[in-house]
Amino acid sequence: MVLEHFFYLLSIIKYWITEFWIMFKMDSKLSTAMEEFQEVVRANGEELHCRLIDTSQINSRDWSRKLTQRVKANTSKKRKVSLLFDHLEPEELSDHLTYLEFKSFRRISFSDYQNYIVNSCVKENPTMERSISLCNGISQWVQLMVLSRPTPQLRAEVFIKFIHVAQKLHQLQNFNTLMAVIGGLCHSSISRLKETSSCVPHDVIKVFNEMTELLSSYRNYDSYRRAYNECSNFKIPILGVHLKDLISLYEGMPDYLEDKKINVYKLYALYNHIDELIQLQEMPLPLEANMDLVHLLTLSLDLYYTEDEIYELSYAREPRSHRAAPMTPSKPPVVADWASGVAPKPDPKTISKHVQRMVDSVFKNYDHDQDGYISQEEFEKIAASFPFSFCVMAKDWEGLISRDEITAYFMRASSIYSKLGLGFAHNFQETTYLRPTFCDNCAGFLWGVIKQGYRCKDCGMNCHKQCKDLVVIECKRRPKTSIADSSPTSALASSLCPVGVKEQFHGEKRLH
Numbered sequence: 001m002v003l004e005h006f007f008y009l010l011s012i013i014k015y016w017i018t019e020f021w022i023m024f025k026m027d028s029k030l031s032t033a034m035e036e037f038q039e040v041v042r043a044n045g046e047e048l049h050c051r052l053i054d055t056s057q058i059n060s061r062d063w064s065r066k067l068t069q070r071v072k073a074n075t076s077k078k079r080k081v082s083l084l085f086d087h088l089e090p091e092e093l094s095d096h097l098t099y100l101e102f103k104s105f106r107r108i109s110f111s112d113y114q115n116y117i118v119n120s121c122v123k124e125n126p127t128m129e130r131s132i133s134l135c136n137g138i139s140q141w142v143q144l145m146v147l148s149r150p151t152p153q154l155r156a157e158v159f160i161k162f163i164h165v166a167q168k169l170h171q172l173q174n175f176n177t178l179m180a181v182i183g184g185l186c187h188s189s190i191s192r193l194k195e196t197s198s199c200v201p202h203d204v205i206k207v208f209n210e211m212t213e214l215l216s217s218y219r220n221y222d223s224y225r226r227a228y229n230e231c232s233n234f235k236i237p238i239l240g241v242h243l244k245d246l247i248s249l250y251e252g253m254p255d256y257l258e259d260k261k262i263n264v265y266k267l268y269a270l271y272n273h274i275d276e277l278i279q280l281q282e283m284p285l286p287l288e289a290n291m292d293l294v295h296l297l298t299l300s301l302d303l304y305y306t307e308d309e310i311y312e313l314s315y316a317r318e319p320r321s322h323r324a325a326p327m328t329p330s331k332p333p334v335v336a337d338w339a340s341g342v343a344p345k346p347d348p349k350t351i352s353k354h355v356q357r358m359v360d361s362v363f364k365n366y367d368h369d370q371d372g373y374i375s376q377e378e379f380e381k382i383a384a385s386f387p388f389s390f391c392v393m394a395k396d397w398e399g400l401i402s403r404d405e406i407t408a409y410f411m412r413a414s415s416i417y418s419k420l421g422l423g424f425a426h427n428f429q430e431t432t433y434l435r436p437t438f439c440d441n442c443a444g445f446l447w448g449v450i451k452q453g454y455r456c457k458d459c460g461m462n463c464h465k466q467c468k469d470l471v472v473i474e475c476k477r478r479p480k481t482s483i484a485d486s487s488p489t490s491a492l493a494s495s496l497c498p499v500g501v502k503e504q505f506h507g508e509k510r511l512h
Helices: 002-019 021-026 028-043 047-053 061-078 090-105 110-119 126-147 152-171 175-186 202-215 218-230 239-252 264-280 291-300 307-317 348-366 376-383 403-417 488-495 499-511
Strands: 373-375 400-402 428-431 453-456
Touching: 002 047, 028 047, 090 126, 090 152, 090 175, 090 291, 110 126, 110 239, 110 264, 126 152, 126 175, 126 239, 126 307, 152 175, 152 202, 175 202, 175 218, 202 218, 218 239, 239 264, 291 348, 348 373, 348 376, 348 403, 373 376, 376 400, 400 403
Parallel strands: none
Antiparallel strands: 373 400, 428 453
């Protein structure tokens, strides 16, 4: 009976060590006490039972990883939000896009509208410029998320998902983001994908056509205006439509009447239009946002692509046939980037802040044992939530990704695609070293007889083959690039396309 109780006690202690091992890792006194108890058990000839309370392996990386995998399975239901695009429900995406849109919309002040009317542009109007950039960024994000998928069926699945997101946005009466999403799907870089559209069900196409008709500019956005006027309470207008109305009113009515009196009717009409938009900012937001998902979306919307770059990627996915129309994009029925001259200005500090917030959210939701690592499988799924997920990712991280590595990856990717020129764009050439050389990225030795590693022709940096795509050190000395080398075509083929598509794209380019 005593032995049975003793074994039961050891089982409880084993459970304690297994479930709450972090306590033993953080409290050295607790670990010492357990080691002393283990010696007592061993002294009584219970070597087999002694193993039940062994804490010597807690500090090893393998132990932590095994516990991470087990805890992951037990606590997955407790996650507040998934950070994987494929796992996000359309309602979650629409809610959080609406949160970002409304946050941007309500920052526009009365004076911002006044300045826009007087200048007829967003120059020296950063608040309104950011709002417009968000709309254009969402439109680009939609296009790039579709184009990031390698097969027509997978692209069709993303297309269908965004249609469902659009339906939820319509229910939320968020017309501005609805315009951005449908505008992205209407873009000629997407509409030309015949293989992809053939995989989209007819009922989804019907909804898409209804949304397109709702947002069409036909008869000065008549369908939208009727739907908008029927809405009450919370709603986000298509800002571009209402700003154009303000410009038309400002330019269409004289400043002075015939008797040299100020045209009070004009001022009153302008005030009413602006005040209506300001009043919408006071409406309560009918949803709750998870800041982890907000951080993920904020970083994924930091996009700085040109029309040519997106179109080149579209052709890389589905090359045009000889009987296809010319490459010049046709005007879509729904135009999202109504202020196409407005582009977000890349800012290293802003991008760094977005990356750090997103990485914090990733480790908050996926690093259950708080050891500073997530699995490579989880990392690749998270990276797939970003348009730049078709970047080449390293495969030699032993199944574990550290906080520093994931931060470096997203900083590198964001910097490349934001056209910041923050370096990383080294001119690596495979090299045979005649003297012992170490990798400047990981500090490891470059082994081999010939072609041991890669050397940057411009700055002299040395690294392993597997490290050259992970370098986050700026290339300090760069030669002047020619127009041909810096063209969107070459940049896209070398940075955006997956390896399998690069050859296909370059092959098509040579045909022309």
